[in-house]
Amino acid sequence: MSSRVTSWDEAENPLWLVTGxxxxxxxxxxxxxxxxxxxxxxxxxxxxxxxxxYYADRIAFGGLVFFVVLRTMALxxxxxxxxxxxxxxxGLTALAVMRALREPFDVQSWSIIASKFIxxxxxxxxxxxxxxxxxxxxxxxxxxxxxxxxLVFTAIAFLLDxxxxxxxxxxxxxxxxxHPERARGPFLQAVANGVSLNLLGIxxxxxxxxxxxAALLLWLVLPxxxxxxxxxxxxxxxxxxTVILGFxxxxxxxxxVCIALxxxxxxxxxxxxxxxxxxxxxxxxxxxxxxxxxxxxxxxHAGWAMFQERPLTGWPAGGMYDELARxxxxxxxxxxxxxxxxxxxxxxFGVPGLAIYALLFFNLFRLSRxxxxxxxxxxxxxxVWPILLTxxxxxxxxxxMAYQFVIGLMFTAAGMLCSSEAxx
Numbered sequence: 001m002s003s004r005v006t007s008w009d010e011a012e013n014p015l016w017l018v019t020g021x022x023x024x025x026x027x028x029x030x031x032x033x034x035x036x037x038x039x040x041x042x043x044x045x046x047x048x049x050x051x052x053x054y055y056a057d058r059i060a061f062g063g064l065v066f067f068v069v070l071r072t073m074a075l076x077x078x079x080x081x082x083x084x085x086x087x088x089x090x091g092l093t094a095l096a097v098m099r100a101l102r103e104p105f106d107v108q109s110w111s112i113i114a115s116k117f118i119x120x121x122x123x124x125x126x127x128x129x130x131x132x133x134x135x136x137x138x139x140x141x142x143x144x145x146x147x148x149x150x151l152v153f154t155a156i157a158f159l160l161d162x163x164x165x166x167x168x169x170x171x172x173x174x175x176x177x178x179h180p181e182r183a184r185g186p187f188l189q190a191v192a193n194g195v196s197l198n199l200l201g202i203x204x205x206x207x208x209x210x211x212x213x214a215a216l217l218l219w220l221v222l223p224x225x226x227x228x229x230x231x232x233x234x235x236x237x238x239x240x241x242t243v244i245l246g247f248x249x250x251x252x253x254x255x256x257v258c259i260a261l262x263x264x265x266x267x268x269x270x271x272x273x274x275x276x277x278x279x280x281x282x283x284x285x286x287x288x289x290x291x292x293x294x295x296x297x298x299x300x301h302a303g304w305a306m307f308q309e310r311p312l313t314g315w316p317a318g319g320m321y322d323e324l325a326r327x328x329x330x331x332x333x334x335x336x337x338x339x340x341x342x343x344x345x346x347x348x349f350g351v352p353g354l355a356i357y358a359l360l361f362f363n364l365f366r367l368s369r370x371x372x373x374x375x376x377x378x379x380x381x382x383x384v385w386p387i388l389l390t391x392x393x394x395x396x397x398x399x400x401m402a403y404q405f406v407i408g409l410m411f412t413a414a415g416m417l418c419s420s421e422a423x424x
Contacts, residue, residue, distance in 0.1 A: 029067035030074065034136035037126065038143040040064045041412070044119075044405040045147060046168060046186050057404070061119060068126050080128040082418050088360035089124065093117040095349045095356070103317045115404035120411040127415025137377060137416070141207035145214050148200040151193065152218055155183035155225035183228035191399040192406055194234030197225055198241060198391050199409050205245065206381040233398045237391050244387055296339055296398075302327040303338045307346040314350040341396035364389055367417045378420045381413060388413065 029036055043060040072079065080086075096113045103109070131137050157165040163172055170188075174180040177188020185193035201222050208215035226238045302324055306315060315323065324338070324347075338344040345353040368385040392401075392410055401407060 029063070030071045033064075033068050033071055033130045034139040036064050036067055037130050037412075038139055041143060041405065041408055042147075044408055045150075058114075061122075064126065065122060068129055072129055077129065080125050080418070082128075084363035084366070085124065085360065085414070085418070086121075088356050088363070089117070089121040091356045092349075092353065092360070093121055095353055099314065099348065100317050106317070109317050112402050116402050116407065119404045120407045123408050124411040124415045124418075127412045128419045131412075131416045132419050134376070137207070140412070140416075141377065144200055144203045144207055145218070148197070148204050148218050148222075149214075151185055151197055151200065152221055152225040154185055155193070155197070155228040156221060158183040159224060159228035179230075182230040183225070187403055187405070189399065189403070190229045190231045191234060191395055192403045194226055194229040194231050194238070195392065195395045195399075195406055196403075196409070197222065197229070198234065198238050198395075199388060199406070201238075202241065202245065202384055202388050202391070203381070203409070203413065206384055207377045231398075233395055237394045241387050241391050245384060248383060248387065298328060299324070299337075299339055300343060303340070303343045303347050307343070307350070310350060311346075312350045312352065314346075314348045314353065317348075320347060337400055339399055341399070341401045344400045361389065361393065364414055367414060371420060374420060378416060382417055382420075385413070385417065 040057075040060040040063070043057045047057045093113075096117050100106075100109055100113055131140060154166055154171070157163070166172060168186065170176060171184065171186055172180075177184065179188075179190040182190040183193060184190045185196070187193050187196065201219060204215040204218060223238075226234055229235075305327065306320075306323060321337070338347060342354060342357075345357055365386060368382055370382065371379075374382070388410070392406075395401075
């Protein structure tokens with residue numbers, strides 16, 4: 001029989017060509033899970049929690065989980081389980097899910113549960129599996145630099161009133177989110193934007209082994225971006241963390257960074273204060289403003305009273321915010337939130353919820369212990385890890401951390417530290 005008739009050469013047969021192209025995404029997803037991971041984090045960055053655009057980030061998250069799980073099964077790897085961290089996260093997720101199941105189905109409630117508990121829990125374990133090698137961590141380094149550059153650029157563009165340069169355009173929509181008069185970024189919330197700038201800045205220092213110049217340039221303009229958030233808690237945490245960072249990393253290059261940062265921040269602040277009456281007035285008004293403080297104190301009193309009524313069981317998901325609004329009759333706010341992560345846990349889940357959360361972060365702090373023989377960016381990350389956690393926890397006093405990008409940064413870094421421990 002002629003070989004021309006029976007030949008099924010893969011390079012010539014259209015069926016094989018089509019099959020190859022159809023399977024190529026599967027191959028890329030299995031071969032480069034770190035790229036999928038940073039792609040999912042990019043989607044999280046541009047999806048604020050109070051928009052109903054939940055399909056994009058859920059699709060990205062589902063695709064990431066699918067490919068990493070499939071790769072884990074193909075390589076016959078063990079699913080990571082870190083008892084000190086996995087168990088508290090399972091406990092918090094279980095409390096949130098059981099609380100939501102007692103109420104009629106609500107898309108927004110389940111979206112918040114996913115952002116605060118389910119997604120971080122999953123990202124932590126996926127990061128252990130994904131970021132085990134130097135090449136995968138380089139992908140994360142590039143993502144950190146690019147995300148920081150974008151947020152810095154957007155904040156400074158807002159500060160200079162260059163609105164045409166801000167993307168995406170929903171950031172400028174005053175009918176959405178909070179703080180339209182501040183640099184709030186794609187989170188539509190100034191505190192979340194400021195915390196992201198601070199955390200990404202610290203991560204850029206830890207992972208800037210190959211891109212020191214880019215990290216240095218970003219740190220030179222980072223004070224202006226933080227200033228543009230017009231948020232006192234962010235200013236305080238950024239200033240203190242920068243000083244501690246300089247003492248923590250006793251290296252000449254870090255000394256130069258911190259000195260340049262201090263000079264840049266001082267000169268930038270003086271230049272704006274002396275050259276622009278508008279910004280001088282704005283900064284002074286923001287520093288001395290009492291209205292938001294009084295409103296927060298009133299919310300804290302109302303939330304604390306709700307906790308005292310149900311200290312062990314918490315309030316049902318459907319009635320919690322309605323009850324909070326009822327107790328805030330003298331304030332005409334568009335939405336009513338507790339604006340404090342710890343008080344929100346007490347109101348939602350009672351004492352058990354806050355106790356599990358405290359146990360989780362106690363074990364997270366323990367990841368800063370030195371691992372013998374560890375070197376490179378992960379070793380630097382372990383050294384600055386307490387600073388990273390403290391920045392997050394301090395700002396959690398002023399906002400309910402429901403921003404999956406911010407939480408994802410924290411638990412991705414935690415997963416990398418656990419992956420390095422396992423490798424050692």
